Amino acid sequence: MSPTQNIVLITGANQGIGYAVAEQLLKHENYFILLGSRNAENGIKAAAKLDPSGKSVEPITIDVTDDASIQQAADQIASKYGHIDVLINNAGNNNEFTHYWKQQESKEEIKLDLAALRQIYREAYDVNLFGAAITTEAFIPLLKKANAKPARIVFVSSHTGSIGLRTDPSSEFYERMSRPSFPAYRSSKTAMNMLTLHYAAMFKEQGWKVNASCPNLTKSAFTRFSDLGRSPAESAVNIVRLANLPENGETGQYLDENGIVAW
Template sequence: MTSHSDRTIVLITGANQGIGYEVVKGLLAHEKYHILLGSRDATRGAKAATEIDPTGRIVEPITIDVTDDASIQRAVDEVASKYGRLDVLVNNAGINNEFEMHFQQVQNQKDGVQEKPDLAKMRRLFHDAYEVNVAGAAITTEAFAPLLEKSTATPARIVFVSSHTGSLGLRVDQSSDWHQKLSSPSFPIYRSSKSALNMLTLHYAAKFQSKGWKVNASCPNLTATNFSRGNGRPASESAVNIVRLATLGTNGESGVYRDEKGVVPW
């Protein structure tokens, strides 16, 4: 077993690019952190880890596909074998697979085309999105909970990377600056998966409350990544609040859904 008794061990899923990649970089500013850069593709994960930390002393790649139970278990076994514990889990892996369907619908509306919906395709999109965004986060959390139990950090922390678009409160509040944007009937699969993730956040915050763990959800905002086809703000800005939640102390909040500006309504 590798000795890192003086370091906080943090795992970030889906971290070989985008927001997760920037979270890894953001955590480098915090002393005595050892960062496990999670990626479902081992080659891409190794490349990303080397880009961030050529020495390999602080950032270490780890292969984990949150849709594959065997992959999750291998990652758990690897962390257990090397470190015997986990101090922080950032559930960052996520997908939005509706872009093609969304833009086709927009174009059809412009052209006045009444297209029969492809229900089988829609079902597949729902299944795949929920498999990653909801089930993947839940199963990963459950799998790593025994190692978080052994955390030497105070407190253990779990961060779920959610979205403003999953907020029911922002969706219905007509006085909100977000209302016009979020009231449009678009991206129901992605949005509802993030609403479900918010419920998971509350579930685990309650489940681990007696242990003093800090369990929160972060809203990164629209971010310029492959995920959003380059639309949005820099990923480094979207990572700021995630890094903050991943480094909370004993007086930090738990069971909260927020961005860098403050609390976001559920």
């Protein structure tokens, strides 16, 4: 890699939105991609597909639910590169989709027992909130050494985490957002939004740009390639923009490609 390249780590990037973000960032000559993947083999394959030369993409094994894995990734990157310039917390979980599709296929209500319900909540929060928080903490020392200014953090959130959209009848999203669906996933993304504000405030004086992006419903493995979703490439656009923010760019915001989203 070139000394002038921005180093960006993307978690959960071997497929879907994360992969599309990497693909679009590669169109910017100044980016070196650390392609995060929970499964090492999947990461290697995805990195080779993105960049057969290996000059601009390197696979990094990181499981955001495993503290040892997070620390190992941080140590590996610190030893080899000494810093990162951008962190994109993209890894996500919505096991409620699995239950939803089972109900759709059976056409009958499938009642979860309490233990199964607790597990769904635990897994959603473990990735979407705890994983994003612990990963951010692990990489703050490397972001403090960023070559590019400002350092940037992007949390990949969701419109479904917006309390504003959920409660505003005048919103075009209200009908969809006010439905009683996916409470574990949605509440975990609401919590992620508060995490965004926390880190934006923490590094405001240093000029860091810390924002949350709403990619919208996307056709990917995450949603079992739902026909209702749009392409990962479309959903990646605003994430890529936030990863490229200049010194006068926004921070502490919750946005999609059309602008600010109500918290």
